[in-house]
Amino acid sequence: MQFKFSQYQYQTDAADAVCDVFDGQPLQDGVSYIRDTGIRRPTSPALQPAQDAFDIPELRPVQEMLGHFDADDDTGYRNADLLLDGERLLANIKNVQRRQNLTESPKLYTDPAGAVELDVEMETGTGKTFVYTKTMFELNRRYGWSKFIVVVPSIAIREGVAKSLDMTGDYFYTSGRDGNEGYGKKLHSFIYDSSNLNRLDEFAQSSDIQVMVINMQAFNTSMKENGRSRDARIIFSERDDFGSRRPIDVISASHPIMILDEPQKMGGKATQAGIRLFKPLFTLNYSATHKIKHDLVYALDALDAYNQRLVKRIEVKGFELNNMRGTDGYLYLQDVIVSKNRAPQARIEYKKLSSAGKVVTTSGLFDEGDDVYTASGGLEAYRDGWRIAPDGIVPDGLEPGRTGYVRFMNGETLGKGRIMNDGSEADMRRVQIRETILSHLHKEEHLWARGIKCLSLFFIDEVAKYRQYDDDGEPLNGEYADMFEQEYDRCVHDFVENRLDDGSGYLDWLRTTHGRYVHKGYFSIDKHGHSIDSKVKRGSEDSDDISAYDLILKNKERLLSFDEPTRFIFSHSALREGWDNPNVFQICTLKHSDNEVGKRQEVGRGLRLCVNREGVRQDRNLLSDADFLDVNLLTVIASESYERFAESLQKDIETDLRERPIVINDAFFAKTCVPADKLGPEYAGLGDVSFSKDEARDIVYALTVDRLIDRDGKLTDKYKEERFGKDAVELLPEPLRKKVPAIRLVLDSVVEGTTKVLIGNALKRKVHGNPLNANWQKKEFQELWRRINHKYAYTVSFDDDELVKNAVKAIDERLVVSKLSYTVTRGIQKENASRNELADRTHFHRNDSYTGGLDVDASNGVRYDLLGEIAQAATITRRCAARILKSIRPDRFLMFRDNPEQFIARVGRLIVQEKANMVVDHICYDRIEGGYDSSIFTKGGNNRDEAEGYQASKCVQDWVFPDGRIESDFAKDLDNAAEVAVYAKLPRGFQIPTPVGNYAPDWAVAFRDDSGLKHLFFVAETKGSLESFDLRGIENSKIACAKRLFNQLDLADGTRYEQATTYQTLLDEVKALQ
Template structure:
């Protein structure tokens, strides 16, 4: 599977355009030597005028132009992790070459893992084709990597070819761009450093030190992950003094800090220099460019937050335990204690009374209660029988399968991955030092969970059942690891795992391998080797089986899993909201709070005076008068007498009154431990009024498709080929079309001609086989369609390529989607039960409390709900939901928010969607006979809903129409008496109206229109 890159995403296009516009009216001199870049007039006043103009939309604390004393220009571009930073700086290289002729670029990264990811991105053929065929660049990047060299004593030392080729490439070669990829370990003075040693037996352009030759090219220098390249460290000084680039461009989500001022005035600020673009995490969440985050940790049953870890042991002598607990300030305090044979574990905690140490082996402790504990084991005192690590793994596996099952149901499946961070390679890799207990625990828990998930599969999940059974049969194939020590390993299996994780992202994302075998590898284990730079779009769960400490950036920690996922066709899914499950150590229980502090530390706050609207909102929520609110806020020091917000109290003010500021939507960053503890009572008298409607909504339905005729499939194959959606001619077609993602047409692209290389061409039989695998259409039908197309246009042999397969698959599935819209229907699942549900027990009686209150919403409004509301608490996810809950409409008998995951209506693209509210409404005679289901959408008008949203509205109406028909047939045994239909529908409660509500639509008007139409 190839990942399909998008060309014109706004958040990626803007920084490139800004970067290139910096040189408007700036003198760029032709190079004096054939090996060097054009020369930028660093002193040009236009440079800094252009930069200042580009900063107008940035917060004031991020503005400011600065010119170094050194002879280079620094430009900063801030992009949150997961938003396509590598794509942006790669495309920027192409664009700078195209516009200004720059040919020599250096990309510096902080680690080998990031280096591998960057190299893979620039070298993979599908990406090269994207920049060439889709973006229209006539040049191609020649990637050279700097590697360490090993020479035998007495042998000649030659300058590495990668460096020689980079330097000597002439700027007269118009069709190539030279990119030198280097990790920071090489950017320093070192006796045997590959770049700085001067004892080579040859020179480059007269230079014996490679770094001098590189400097002579006047390179453009790009820094990835700039927070690792502080201006104060030796690496950055080496870049300035030895590489001597004309231009340094720093691309990153996090930038280094610096201190300004002295004494009490000394403050820490981010070290931005000529920042021209700021895509921070707040904006990334708002624009739905990354996944949301749901943090969770394993809790002690009695809330005594202390854990024990076996650090080490010596056979027959002692065991060293480490105790970790939180003090009153929430800080983790660690203490150690050694115990000997026959010692009581009460020396560690009174809760371990009655347990003594019976024996101490090399890596195992035998306890008097019959249990065994190993070096590295972590456990709560009060759940000693089950280790803390095991509980964390169990929780992570549970969240993984919740997500995987939903992703597998989709029309275009998503391979779901999980990442585990651990602190000891020997706990995972087989070794002679100790038993790999962590791997053993994981496989034990995974086996049990696979058995459970297999048993849950119904008759419509046969394919998923096969996937799970293959996983169970070959459990070792489901997981893989990458650790820094693996780089020196000679074991074939370990090398295979490393290559899969670092270099072959596409293989990791595929559900089947190139031979058609099921690919079940989806659990990745690593230390912090993969903490920065490396990521994978389909990571949905990250489990930290160790604490990372308080100094690490929370934004960096979650960055491995923030990228939006891709489906099995390689398409990035942009029209949905996804969540990253984040399992942390209990010592990081306040992770969400610290993450929010970091987010808002990165987000400038420009408001200076509290508005009347904000005061009114606080007054309404608190049940106070405006005067009382002002007195309260002044008393807390949040505002002055003239309502001016005091900056020294700003963060505290925001934390206490998030609802009046532009706070992050709590749906995007939430704490599951807090959510699940919230108890929301069900008003049982109101439930009884909704009972019929609720039970109907919890009936189970499935999608049914009529068969698409073979003739239709053949015509689609022929049409896709003959309509020039795929072209291999030398001309460049100007045809505009729309790309298909998850069955939705979302943006226009210009399809350029495809230059064919010999490596891409497939023989006809192979072409048919690969197309069949990608489309699930039989080879004879595809062949017949191609033959039909060949009678309408000439098809050259060069047409049959990998690129054609990919393009054909995209447009074929677009046409199939259109056909599926015509032939699908809903059918009721036989022999299913309604109860239990989120609101009811197995016997159908209402619960005392909602089973999972988080499904009602992550925001809470204080106060008592209206009497006819189903619950005693106001929980909501959006402003439109909050308004609906608080709107008092006299014609509404009873209403309630539908818990998420209750009514999941399946759609033809494999996704599901759920309405938000249910209402029982009084008719014109005042009788509660009208049932209404509402889906609230946070857009201003229905025209803002995308095409797929309209299709889903039609699907919901189709479902409710089917429910109505089923109810009538059930009542009359299939015989419909028209004069009695109305009575039947009302008596059985099966007549339901479904509608969507946008921000500009008042619920009262919707309900009144419905009453009038009855």
């Protein structure tokens, strides 16, 4: 099978964008110069060949392909000089940018030697190599330039570029110019090799298009003139075997055009210094994510590529383990954080027992001396020695050649990016493999009739998990290979059994396959022919193993053939860059998700549009939009939850989107907000300024009538001269004119390119601080605060026999301990993408989810002090705990084996609930010394979105941040009620102690003296319908204790406590007390 190439408009646009920068440059084809042929050693006449010794007819095509290389001919060909001055080049660049709807460059970017630098932005999977190959042909056709050097960041990309240049040769020769007509030329490419310098003579002497490909590592090493490396000595020294010439002089004499593929991965100064030594005519930078910006002449970012249907749609399958065990002592060191003002800290992921009795995975910052056992909520697996040792947080590089790590008091060390004691990893990997196979089978059945081979790609970080060897060197399955074969055979059996035969032949074919023969590993190979882990140099994520990439590229076309049984591929994660097979439809990374590899990079290997068995790409020229999205669908089987993966992926995409020129219209002003601190002190009274839809419409009307914006919503030259002047102001309605300073600031920021800094989203304005206001000083509230601002202690007594009886009954009837399970959540990209959706993280939407079970042993060898743990959880004696456990049903006691931590937490909780039911009638409160300072209302400040709050009028603070709709409605009703004088949303710090935990009421309300109500001061609770498990049990007991404190004991000077779901309910209760 051979790939069939097609012409796309974006490819032509990208090539034209570069070429049009040089509009006005004359065509000069084949500029010759006398090249340095070097000093040749004399040879004996007897050893010299006859003049026609090399005139062999069979070799003539080869000689023609090499450009008639003649070692004795001193004629060389170089790129003609660039004759356009800087002013003309910048004018051309701006014309191109206007045509491409790009932000215009303020100046011409050049390197220190004066060579122009241009940027081309192209999304991963859209074919950068193809585009810059076409650009080379176009530059040659228009201007005669023929010498190019392509610099790439890794051996993986180098090998891929070389393969692409070879594959596209015939296409560009015959039809690559416009899809029908070709260039009638072929380019001659080679990979730079310091051991084969004679190829540089061919590069210099040929008048044909010559392309040298070099990877960054060789490039940067070679460019160190005083370096000790072999490459440096060769390229900068006069070599006897190279005619006493310096190779760098031979290359630079041609004034090559430099093409940098993925320049952001190449490091800055070393690469730039190296480029200057080549004396380039100019430099072209091709990337999806430019870090250093130059003159951008073409952009096709992730948003453009997806909306134009140039890449696959992405579907995500995310996983969450439910009812996790806390028995394994799982730890993952995410990072070691170094700052100037404090000692290093470790960000560690660990398991924690939640207040609801569930074990969850969380992360936090740890200092020297911090104890994981304490942070985990007392999980037994962390009890022995998991405290960070003195000087136990070691940053990267502090010890030569070693990344950061943490050392614990028990002597264990945990390296950055490493996992320890993950008892659920094997469960997770099996689920990922199973779900990848299921996705594959469904996709494969769908693609079968279209003649499209479906491939799935697994990335692993340790070859031994897939392939092992016995003592005789014979290959054996590793853990993942065994898992795969077991799951494949099971999934295929279930798939075939549950399908009706549609006559396509797919099910018959599927029955003949066996898990053993459908997967294959692609890894680095040692001298014995064994698969080994790919070596990665420090500071890199990719391997430089040429043999592994040769294997991947050599089999690229074969893997697309139905004659090849391999459909599932396992490869080392360090070889990720080498994979760009268009028919990868599933990608699964069988390793812990970390921050080292971005989510875009993780999905990037599968974004290319697929091809059928004839090599024809399945694009929008061939398929309807619905069929395109249906066929070109990449499923990512994540190693984390759907929400977390989708959030990170959208963040990655949004971060790398190009800046688009701002269109000034109604929507632009309606969604903007100018912070008060940007307006200056003279306009302090305005506060944060935003614009309603009507105001936005009036502003755009004024700008249009005064000709300050054009029909496309862009600022005109008149605006740049006059700004928002008197004529425009007079076109605004009078009430809007006070906002003119903000309008001018917004428009000026568009001109200056600082819009993002000055303008916030009106829907996400922040409340910075929420101080006490004048309502705090009202006599009604001061009297209310005097009555309730006390602290209390309680005493309580109850009968142990009654507690044991009630607790045993509750455990037998209500105890549920969950077994380990997993939930799969599937989400997919919306059909079209927008920047706002990416910013709001709403570009993906959830499709469905389902739950499966995992049959595992939960004990994991951890020993528990069961009586002590239950006694501590329920705050009872060990003797009482023993009586309860001895009396419960045996099947309930056996639940301990399913999930020990959850058993302890839930048994303890049931005992606490029964204890709570008993204590209310026997509790006694006493007032103790002390009260609360007013600062509890403002402690910690506020920095919350206005949209989350309600701007109140009778509250002691300007803003109320309610917990849900019921509280929001309650606050609004308090403001509108004529009977209410003042109220407060009580802070969490205002608490009443109870035997089942501290309790914080919601509201304090003071009614007006003239309201006609007998009881004027109330503490209120709004908890909706009170239907949750907590509110039926423990929370109900807390509320009952609070009610007893305020209503039955004479400790609160007559202040009443009531529950209410609405203000009307509270008012009815108040009137009932009359």
